[in-house]
Structures are given as structure tokens and as C-alpha cells.
Amino acid sequence: MAQFTRVSGSVGLISLKNPPVNALSAVVRQGIVDTVQRALSDPKVKSVVICGQNGIFCGGADIKEFGTAMSGPPLVPMIHAIEAAEKPVVAAIEGLALGGGLELALGCHYRIAHSKARLGLPEVSLGLLPAAGGTQRLPRLIGVPAALDLITTGRHVTAAEALKLGIVDQVTDHNTVDAAVKFALSVREHSLNARRISNNLCPPPSDLDALFEGAMQKVRQTARGAVAPVACVQAVRAAATMPYTQGMEREKELMATLFTSGQARALQYCFFAQRAVGRWSMPSGARWDTSKPRPIHKAAVIGLGTMGRGITVALAQTGLSVVAVETQEKQLMEAKQAVSGMLKRGAKRRGVAPVLDLVSYNCNLQAVADADLVIEAVFEDMDLKKKVFQQLSAVCKPGTLLCTNTSALDIDHLASQTPNPELVVGMHFFAPAHVMKLLEVVYGSRSSPQVVATAMQLGKKMGKVSVAVGNCRGFVGNRMLKPYMEHAFFLLEDGATPELVDQALEEFGFAMGVFRMSDLSGLDVGWRVRKEDGLAHPGMALGQAARVRQGRRYSPLADLLCEQDRFGQKTGMGWYQYDKPGGRVSRPDPWLHSFLEEYRARHGLVARRIDHQEVLERCLYTMINEGFRILEDGIAAGPEDIDMIYVFGYGWPRHRGGPMFYAGMVGLERVLERLEHYHQAHPDVPYLQPCNLLRRLVASGSPPIHRWREVIKKVRSQL
Numbered sequence: 001m002a003q004f005t006r007v008s009g010s011v012g013l014i015s016l017k018n019p020p021v022n023a024l025s026a027v028v029r030q031g032i033v034d035t036v037q038r039a040l041s042d043p044k045v046k047s048v049v050i051c052g053q054n055g056i057f058c059g060g061a062d063i064k065e066f067g068t069a070m071s072g073p074p075l076v077p078m079i080h081a082i083e084a085a086e087k088p089v090v091a092a093i094e095g096l097a098l099g100g101g102l103e104l105a106l107g108c109h110y111r112i113a114h115s116k117a118r119l120g121l122p123e124v125s126l127g128l129l130p131a132a133g134g135t136q137r138l139p140r141l142i143g144v145p146a147a148l149d150l151i152t153t154g155r156h157v158t159a160a161e162a163l164k165l166g167i168v169d170q171v172t173d174h175n176t177v178d179a180a181v182k183f184a185l186s187v188r189e190h191s192l193n194a195r196r197i198s199n200n201l202c203p204p205p206s207d208l209d210a211l212f213e214g215a216m217q218k219v220r221q222t223a224r225g226a227v228a229p230v231a232c233v234q235a236v237r238a239a240a241t242m243p244y245t246q247g248m249e250r251e252k253e254l255m256a257t258l259f260t261s262g263q264a265r266a267l268q269y270c271f272f273a274q275r276a277v278g279r280w281s282m283p284s285g286a287r288w289d290t291s292k293p294r295p296i297h298k299a300a301v302i303g304l305g306t307m308g309r310g311i312t313v314a315l316a317q318t319g320l321s322v323v324a325v326e327t328q329e330k331q332l333m334e335a336k337q338a339v340s341g342m343l344k345r346g347a348k349r350r351g352v353a354p355v356l357d358l359v360s361y362n363c364n365l366q367a368v369a370d371a372d373l374v375i376e377a378v379f380e381d382m383d384l385k386k387k388v389f390q391q392l393s394a395v396c397k398p399g400t401l402l403c404t405n406t407s408a409l410d411i412d413h414l415a416s417q418t419p420n421p422e423l424v425v426g427m428h429f430f431a432p433a434h435v436m437k438l439l440e441v442v443y444g445s446r447s448s449p450q451v452v453a454t455a456m457q458l459g460k461k462m463g464k465v466s467v468a469v470g471n472c473r474g475f476v477g478n479r480m481l482k483p484y485m486e487h488a489f490f491l492l493e494d495g496a497t498p499e500l501v502d503q504a505l506e507e508f509g510f511a512m513g514v515f516r517m518s519d520l521s522g523l524d525v526g527w528r529v530r531k532e533d534g535l536a537h538p539g540m541a542l543g544q545a546a547r548v549r550q551g552r553r554y555s556p557l558a559d560l561l562c563e564q565d566r567f568g569q570k571t572g573m574g575w576y577q578y579d580k581p582g583g584r585v586s587r588p589d590p591w592l593h594s595f596l597e598e599y600r601a602r603h604g605l606v607a608r609r610i611d612h613q614e615v616l617e618r619c620l621y622t623m624i625n626e627g628f629r630i631l632e633d634g635i636a637a638g639p640e641d642i643d644m645i646y647v648f649g650y651g652w653p654r655h656r657g658g659p660m661f662y663a664g665m666v667g668l669e670r671v672l673e674r675l676e677h678y679h680q681a682h683p684d685v686p687y688l689q690p691c692n693l694l695r696r697l698v699a700s701g702s703p704p705i706h707r708w709r710e711v712i713k714k715v716r717s718q719l
């Protein structure tokens, strides 16, 4: 709602009240309409201030209303009425003015912001555009290039930048409402015509066509198929080329195409899913709201390879004191240099002082004795990790949390090396660990809820999206990656090329196709795992049974490349060729094409034409099927956990919501039918066999994703 009071004799103060962010719900919009009318019709009121309660101006439209039948007064006429008012209206911006909140402020005649406020039009990240006049008023106020930047990226700006851009008229370090009231008193007699942004023309850019062509090219390159950024550019173009009323029509038209689109639904689902994963639960019933995290003052990292260095940086940047340990002096010094460089570059980017003093470097494990939490990040080898855990148990003070940065190894097995398995938890970071947003927090069968809560909280402090998952081979992300990659190999056997498969996946929106990703992360990583699993060893790929292992279809293609030292980018060749070892630009490799032809001929395989749809169905539906198995097994608490892991850790396009959301969009019945079809064609591929939970969901009428948990619960209770 909105409250009205008269202050300083003649200022009508309208205060938005809808915690936590004063979102513009139907009730709030009605409140604004009513209180503005009251202020304008009250002869004692000479000017008006609009503010938000609890230190936040407004977080924008109420996103929860989007999926419902919208009621209440619409935003556009409400903001127009404010702009048309004959009394000066001042926005007092504290905390946040985002989306519809900033559009409301742009309808006011003046804007005063607190120095700590952030402003922005983030609608694009929800699959929308600022359709309450934002695309028409902002370019008129700050010019086309700056408006394009803000609207197409959705980035928030500080009050200082907003002042520089001309979005706000004044910035204060003091009480913003007081400053706005004082300001409102001073302008009560001023003429308002020039202050009504819609009256003004856009400052004309020098070469309009080139500017918009460039902007369109840029969003098409970065949007990976997302439609909202493109619509944002089109709407701003209308502001630059049309009178205001026509521009508003164009804004409305473009918004109508976005508002009910699948992409908008997916992006809004991601917004809530990202927040939902913080409300974690474990099969034991332990939950985020009943498990208190432990205070962590000092952390330690063991092993300063690529991962350990990134983790050290991420920890230090939260303000924690970190002991970084590497047993060899030379490697320790190299790591120190690398970590210091990363800290300096990060600090420069964020405009703060680097926290070099927070990290101490040591060759001796004894140095971690007083750490509250230790993250082991040594080479991915169970025997080595076991040894480190045994040593840590002897060195660390009682109660120290022992965390392992493994991407697949058994947390319970590691925990059994220590006298306190309840203090052990997995923290699976993604490279580069100080950049990537995802953290899988892996609880073992004996991990205590308090330890999980601590790891989750630490992840949040590091700015990560932390997802709590159970312990199984590959956890969630890598477990689902296995069938996905395996199918990509089968597609090569059946007639596809790495380029074709990658193109299909990249057009779908993945940051990188499966083969390009494999070249980047190194083919040797999977090879080592397959060797450990007894699936691959030299010579095995040549015999009669080359394509059957452990009773199921197997493709030795990746092993054959590894046997030729084709490990990907690092060796300059893998599924693609590169100009040099470490090169980044991939080119199709004629050698690989002949190799595939020879391989198929040797195994009597006849290449057939594979289209993009088959690539997507076989790679993605098997991955989704594994996701359903993960839910059935209780490894992930809900589909949101899986989706956020894929969006933040595996380059899944956010505008498609994550694999489980995507399955719902495609239709669970369709996914089931296609899996059945492919399983019939490839009965030797168990991953293609539709899992029980998927069948049960379809039998239950394919409920919307937010109701899957009811069916999951039933399926789990019957296991």
C-alpha cells in the first residue's frame, strides 16, 4: 500500500509500503493512484515527495503477479498522471530504484538519491523490457547510447554514476527523505514543462543507423538466442525515431510479445529458483531455517593448483583470513604470485584495495592448526585425498570443518578417514573458482546439518549460488553430464561431426557445445576416470568388444583421441584443431573427419544424416532423464536445485530455465515418448530408459514444475 502524510506544512509525502522491497503490487499501485490524487487535490499541498519505507524506494513490479491474472491500476497511466501533475513531484530514492520503481521515479519531475542507492532497469533479465515508459523516458533523459547500455544489460548503477549520467538531480549522504522534502519546498513554484521527460526529444546521436546496427549486433552475439535484449534495442530505437506517444505504442507492442513468452517464464522461474535453492533441506529433514551455521574466522586451502588458487582468492575477498598451503616451496611461491595477481586485478575492477595481507602462505600443514575450516583442493585422486584427510585430522583443532573440493569422489569414503565424519562436507567449486557462480555443497550420509549450513553460508558470502546436494558419483552436475557426453559420442558414431553437434547445442543457447567444452577442460580428465572405472585401457578400443563395455553400448572415440595425445586446447588438438598448444580458436579438423570415417568403416557403421533436433533430443533428454533419477534418489531436493546447477555451472541458457524446467516446457509426455522411441532404437543404452519418476509425473497429468515435489515425495516413499 501507500501512505499519505503532509509534512513541513505544504509537502505531501507518499510512502510505499510493501516489504521487503516495496514491489509495485496491485495494492501498492492502487495506493499510489489514491494518494497522488489526494495530494494533487489538497490545496494545502504545494509539492509532493514519493519515497519507500524501510530504506528502499522500490524493487519494481511485483514479479509474483506476472503469472496471475493481473488486476489493479496499470503502471503506465499511473506514472503518466504523476508526470502530468501541476505540482512538482520529487522521488526520494533510498536503497533501490529498479524496474518499475525507476520508471516511477522517471515519471517524477525531480530525483534525489542517497549515495548508497542503486538504480537500474533489470527487466531484460526477466525476459521483459521496461514497459512503463522506461524505454522512452530514459533515452530522452540520458541519451541513446547510455540508455541502450542500461536497458539491454539490465545492470544496476550506483547513485554516483546515476548523477553523472543525469538520471538523478542530486545525491545525498544524509536523510534522503529530508533532503527531498527540502528540495520539494524549494521548487514548489517552478515551471514543470521541461521537467516532464516525455515532452523532450532524445538527444540525437551522430549516426543513428550505425549506432543501432552495432547495438543489435552486440546483443545478438551475447544473448545466445534470448529475445528480450533484441526487443529492448527495438524499443529504444522507437524512442530515438518516433514521437513519445508512438514510441509508447511500440514499447507496448514489443512488451506484449515478451510478456507471455516461454523465455520470460523461464527467466522469472530462474529468479525465484535462484532464491529457492538457498532454502535447502536434507533427506533427514534438516533444513536451512533450523540449522545454525558456525562462525568462520580463519580458513585454509590445501593444494594451490588452479582450483586452490581460485578458492583462496574467493575466500580472501570475503574478508576471511586464509592460510594457503602447498608442500613444495617453488610451487608455493608460484601460487603466491598468481593469487596476489588475481587479488590485485579483482580489487582494481571493484575499485577497492587488494586484501593481500589476508593470505599467508606455508609449506607446512601444521600452519592450518588453528583454522576453523579447511578446504582440500589437491589433485583429484582418492588415495591422495585420503592421505590429506588423515593428516588434517591429526593437525586441526577440534571442531574444524573439513571440506573437499572434489568433482565426483565419494564424500563418505573420505569422511571415514577422519574421527569426526560429521564435520566433513564436499565443496565442489567450478573453474575459475573465484569467478564461477556455482558451488555444489555435497553432504555425506554423516555430514551434520550445521556443517552444511556453514558451507552454504560461506558460499553465499563468496557471492556464489550454493546448492546443497547428496553424495553420489558426480553429484548432480557431473552425473548428468555423463549421459549427455556419451550421447554426443554416439552421435559421432552414427554420422555426426563435432561441429554439427556443437552448432545444435550452441544454437540452443549453450555457452559452448559439448566438444568445444571437452577440448577446453581437457579430454584426459574423463579418460583418467574411465581408466579408473575399468572402462578404458590402451588396446581395448580396437578389439571386437570395443563398442560394448560392462554390458552396454560404449564409444571409445574419446579414448582413441587420448591415446594419440589429443587432449584438447592444451595440446593444440582434440575434437578440433588449434593454431598452437593452448590456442583458443577452434577450427574443424580434417584429420578428425577421416579418423571418424575410418572408425565407422572399421566397425561396420553406416553414417546417416543427423539433424539438430536429434542432437538436442538425444543429448538433452538423456540428461533430463538422469535429472529425474537424481530427484527420485533424493540427491537433489527439487528441480530448482538441478536447474540452478546447470544455469550457473554448465552454461545452460538461462532463458530456457534449466534442464528440468525445459522438460516441462517441451512437455513431459513428449520427453517420455522420445526417450521411449530412442530406447527402442538403442536398447543397449540404459540411460535412455525413461525413469520411474518421469512416468509417474506423466501419469499424474504432467503437473507444473512447482508441484513436482508432491509426486517426488510419493515416488520416494515407495522406494
Ligand SMILES: CCCCCC/C=C/CC(=O)SCCNC(=O)CCNC(=O)[C@H](O)C(C)(C)COP(=O)(O)OP(=O)(O)OC[C@H]1O[C@@H](n2cnc3c(N)ncnc32)[C@H](O)[C@@H]1OP(=O)(O)O
Pocket: 020, 021, 023, 059, 060, 061, 062, 063, 064, 075, 096, 098, 099, 100, 101, 122, 123, 126, 128, 130, 131, 132, 255, 256, 259, 272, 275, 276
Ligand atoms: C503487459 C503487462 C505490463 C506489466 C508491466 C510489468 C512491468 C515490469 C517492470 C518491472 O518492474 S519488472 C521487475 C523489475 N525488478 C527487478 O527485476 C528486481 C528483482 N529483484 C532483485 O533484483 C533483488 O531481489 C533485489 C531487489 C536487488 C534485492 O536483492 P536482495 O539480495 O537484497 O534480496 P532478495 O533475496 O533477492 O529478495 C528479497 C525477497 O524479495 C523478493 N523480491 C525481490 N524483488 C521482487 C519483486 N520485484 N517482486 C516480487 N518479489 C521480489 C525476493 O523474491 C525475495 O523473496 P523471498 O521470498 O525471500 O525469496
